[in-house]
Amino acid sequence: MGIVSKLRRTAAATGLAAAVAMVSTAALAAGEAKHPEARDWHFTGIFGTVDVASAQRGLQVYLEVCAGCHSLKHVAYRNLGALGFTEAEIKAIAANFDVTDGPDSQGEMFERPAVPSDRFVSPFANEEAAKAGNNGANPPDLTLQVKAHPGGADYIHALLTGYADAPEGVEVPAGSNYNPYFRGGFIAMPAPLAADGVEYSDGTAATVDQMATDVVNFMQWAAEPEMEQRKKTGFKVVIFLIILSALLYAGKRKMWANIDH
Ligand code: HEC
Known part of the structure; x- marks a missing residue:
């Protein structure tokens, strides 16, 4: 092993040890919180839905x-379609909340019931109001x-x-x-x-x-509304890679079969 790579390894090991030490100190500092x-x-899991x-x-x-x-x-009210709610149900859910819209032709802001394309209405107008409450x-x-x-x-x-x-x-x-x-x-x-x-x-x-x-x-x-799609795609990619590896390996064996080495 070259001296340089040896040094690198030692440095990496020291770094790792330091990182582990830092993590455990942090865990100790936050020690009062009970572990869930x-x-x-x-x-959870690759087939989780x-x-x-x-x-x-x-x-x-x-x-x-x-x-x-x-x-x-x-999240917009209409996203609830992915959770199995019908359009009528989503309209009804949204209509329970008022949003500020505008300005109108007079330059005034106005309140109207929320519609499916609106994002979920926030309970407070801003962070200061949220804190004050x-x-x-x-x-x-x-x-x-x-x-x-x-x-x-x-x-x-x-x-x-x-x-x-x-x-x-x-x-x-x-x-x-x-x-x-x-x-x-x-x-x-x-x-x-x-x-x-x-x-x-x-x-x-x-x-x-x-x-x-x-x-x-x-x-x-x-x-993560796209979770299931992501997992399906990931699974297909893994299957594809396994098949590809098998093909490449078979091809390699075939090509080298008649060559002395
Ligand atoms: C009366 C107001 C109120 C209600 C109702 C409420 N929360 Fe909270 N929630 C707060 C406040 C205030 C904080 C910030 C707490 C803090 O920093 O000490 C908070 C913090 C949180 C946090 C972050 C905790 C963390 O580790 O930072 C989560 C998650 C949470 N709430 C979930 C919920 C859920 C889910 C519900 C409904 C079942 C809910 N809350 C209902 C006021 C509320």
Whole structure:
């Protein structure tokens, strides 16, 4: 082995060791947050798909509970077609919300009911209003929250179901709530889910666990509406590469078969 490559290897190993050390220090620093339980999600794995019935119920949870504080800015009502909603249903859902439009011919802005091509209407006009309404904490947009946290689905499920009484001797600051899954343990979001907080039209019992699962399935769909297509394409590409490798190998054997070496 050349001295240069030897040096490079040592440098790489040192770098790796340093990186591992940094990661474990970071983990220690954030040590108070409880590790979410790993759950079985319908959408994981290369053949994983959206649990449509659950995601539909999750939309209901989002609209009736979360939408009071959280926006979902990157999804348009008409995208709900991909979750199995009919055009009439989508129109009806959109019409529950008012959007500011304009200016009209007089230069005035005006309010009108939302239509399918509108994005989901945000609960607050701007970040300042959102903070003012939530003890200074900004409820993040929910479109990409599943992607924004490592193990996002497990984490959000744990967060939504993990509110608890603070342990003995732990003082919860005013405007905060104790949740061991949140970094630092205190979160400005009050526990949003309570049993039977929504009434599911398909008769599913609305336990806190069920609503959390459903809203996470909905948020996963919102974060990656193209997931199933992506997985199908990926699978086809892998099959293609396997066949191509087999052909190339067979061709190579054939070409070299009569050559002495
Ligand atoms: C009363 C307002 C309110 C409601 C209702 C509400 N939230 Fe929140 N949410 C907040 C606020 C405020 C924060 C920011 C918390 C903080 O930074 O301390 C937050 C933060 C979050 C976070 C980010 C947590 C993190 O680690 O950064 C997620 C995910 C979330 N909410 C999901 C939901 C879901 C899902 C629902 C509906 C089931 C919901 N919220 C309902 C106010 C609300």
